[in-house]
Amino acid sequence: MPLKPFACLLLLAALCSAPAHAQSEGPLGDLFLAKEGGLRHYSSYDSSGNNADFRTLAPGQTLTLVDHKGAGVLRRWWLTIAPRNVVEIHRSLIIRCYWDGEQTPSVEVPVSDFFGMGYGKWKDFISAPLNMTSGGYNSYWPMPFNRSARITVENRGKLPVSNFYYNIDIRTYGKLPKEALYFHAQYRQVRTQAGKPVTLLETSGRGHYVGTLLSMQPLRGNSLGYLEGDERIFVDGETVPSIIGTGTEDYFSSGWYYDTGEYGAPYHGVTVKDDSGRINTYRWHIEDPIPFTKSFKFDIEHGGTNDAPGVEYTSVAYWYQTHPRPTFPALPQELMPRSLSMKPTIEAESLLGSATVTGGKLQVQDMGTWTNGWSGNAQLWWVEAKPGDKLTLSITAPEAGTYELTGFFTRAGDYGIFRTSLNGTTIGSLVDGYSTRVEPTGPVPYGPVQLKKGVNQLTLEIVGKESRAAGYSEGYLVGIDGFQVSKE
Template sequence: MPRTRSALASAAARLLAALVLPIVAAGPSIAAAGEPPQVGLGNLAGLFLQRDGSLIQYSSHAREAGQIDAWEIGPGKTVTLVDHHGAGIVRRWWMTMIQYEEIELLFRRLIIRCYWDGESDPSVEAPLSDFFGLGFGEWHDYASLPVSATSGGFNCGWPMPFHKSARITVENRTHAAVNALYFNVGIETMNDVPAGSLYFHAQFRRIAPTRRGEPVTVLETVGSGQYVGTVLSARTLRGTGLRFLEGNEEVYVDGEQKPSVMGTGTEDYFGSGIYGLTGTFDSPNHGITVLDTERNRFSGYRWHIDDPIPFKKSLKVLLQHGQYQNESVADYATLAVWYQTHPHPRFPPLPAELGSIEPSAAFQIPGMIEAESPEARASASGGTLQTMDMAEYDGSWSGDAQLSWRDAEVGDRLTLTIVAPETKEYSLEGYFTRSADYGDVRVLLAGRELAVIRGYATAGVPTGAIRLGRVHLKKGENFLFLELAGKDARATGYLVGIDGFRLGP
């Protein structure tokens, strides 16, 4: 139906409110008419209100004629960007650098630290890249509401209040000098920040490899405050794929036994879906900056600006890795961002290794005829065959994989090809998997039963070598048959897992 002018005006007002209110909600409300403006209005809604303080900028500008507007940081050295005395709020922080000598993962090996009100332990300690939302020490252009990396410049707009002093440093942990570090740090000065203002914190952690059965700790702190963001860069170290993304976020507030925040998957937490179905993206509060399916890497950011997580006594933030029991073996590097009261607990030490950690090679049994390999030419009279990645499971499977036979019925047969180098008698070993939903198989060669393999176990485990006896093989192709024979009464299914076979003298 036609819309009236008043209806259009009302709709426009609602749209304006929808656009403005979320921004205003991130800081204190606008002061009523006749009242002094409140501290913290870092958005368009507060620009028309008079401020009593001033803005000063610490920067790398040249102090003398003929110098460049940049600083050098020698290897192993630390420089102080800001040493401010008095109350204020860090409003803007910009950095870039020109590096004439190539330094591997330079952005990961420059360490940012912030100290508020004379504290001896920093409230911010993180590699430069992770602090500005970038994983793996790599540059990727992106823009979010509080931080961004755009056309060579790092930008941060997190408000960072302090009552007495602020000190910001950068440490160079590389082997060579940083030739030209440019920076601007803007501070809004004032007589004092409001009572109850919380201090800004950012903490970097890394665990590689992750521990089976244990989630990754992103943050564990005591005090009162609110959690406002996570940066994650993760990579599979054993096996293939991005199965670590199956893990959920868990947030425990004030010592609770069950998490008040429990998610549905890591990529869901970072605002995407189905392992980042359509690729990388950026948005104001969440994004994916790295989605590398060839090297099994993921990096993303998630800001809790519209949904900060408050706590009064303590906070613990965890990320699961894997679908079931934190089974994925991966490299997890995280940045936690939050505001809280002082004093804060001392941060754990930064990891010794900040650079790239390469995946481990797959476990191999010498001489193994891998059941899942094309050379084995597996086929089945019933059910389906697929290669199953076993790298995330306890135990060792050759090639970190097995051939999985599913949906078969008793009497169905699976055929495997064994190529003998010459006609003679060999010893034959088989390697299988046992689990709670696995069935039993008869192993047959040339019409002779070699063994019956019992598939049941309370948990998934490799059998190791099972001696199948001595067999006569002709040179070239020989056919080995596995016949589904039934199952243990305790087994819940008829699955079969075959790692492979090995010939011996």
């Protein structure tokens, strides 16, 4: 029934006289209202009054960023680091947060992973609680505490940090609501095993789960088949999970193996998807936290039935809960991505004496001019060859059997494409040596191979080049850093 004019006037008057804060005005709507409490700022500013507004971190050193007394909520955390974009530094700097005098941390995560990027990378992306933008690392996760907060960063690596800048803002209060729960973030790193899911978090107490960062990389090939795995979430002691998903990228609010590529959204995104099969992806349960009153376990499958072994999974779980809570699993001793921690066990230069070529010449090239990192700062360099030419190297095995064979090569603007065979049988995929810069390929997995006892013939045959490859040797150069051979 239509409202009569008098009723419409009454409704309009009620709306006009309602308190301003009772109306929804968007995220900035109540910014004009008076705020309770105060603000405490912690930073790396130069207390001498000069402009050296940073700290240094030597290998083995721990730096305290915050040692705060009283109740509060950490609201904003920014930092930046030099040397910049160094994988070893990003995985060796460990952030830890201790709330209310606890002896073990509620946050223990390598720095780049904590801020939303796996593989020890820094890369521009934006989401609601975390981002990396134009050199900065930012977190807006609210982190409450009742009596104290202590935040540290430890340099577990071998490289010194020359410049560590930070700004941290804490809203201070006389007392927090009793419902306030502690913020947690936990890092895990595993290599998948057949028949066994990956556990991202297992905890007990009362709380709610708010986010997942997951980085995955196959150690053989670049198949994304591991994304067939479903999430399986057990709440409050369930023996059958109450949440079962339909695929890994589906859980992260995407689809079809992230077929349209990288993107960043406020609550979900994929920030790394590359030709090596790497996926770095996040989902924040800000609009849909998962509550628990007694316990919580988050497993995720790899492949359709946990049938994608040999994939490296690193994860950060973000959640809020009561204290006390279970102690975190110990961090792995080796935090570097396995693809980067792998090094040749056979230097290619050492094979020069027994190597043969059907065309071109072999020589050892000093790679010390470039800073990207070749084992021994040298490579075996095959020059002045052409398509159809072959290079044969001798690989010795102590006994016959199945071995994992990995190659390490070089890419540059004048390098060609080659295929590899072992004792006359083609192995692996074609290796394209073209790049716009001089750089190591990193590990190139050939998978399990059969070696006979004694000498085995490993042959590289030039088959072509990328259309842009040009320069010395007409773009058909081949550079070999070495090989890793390990018994399965």
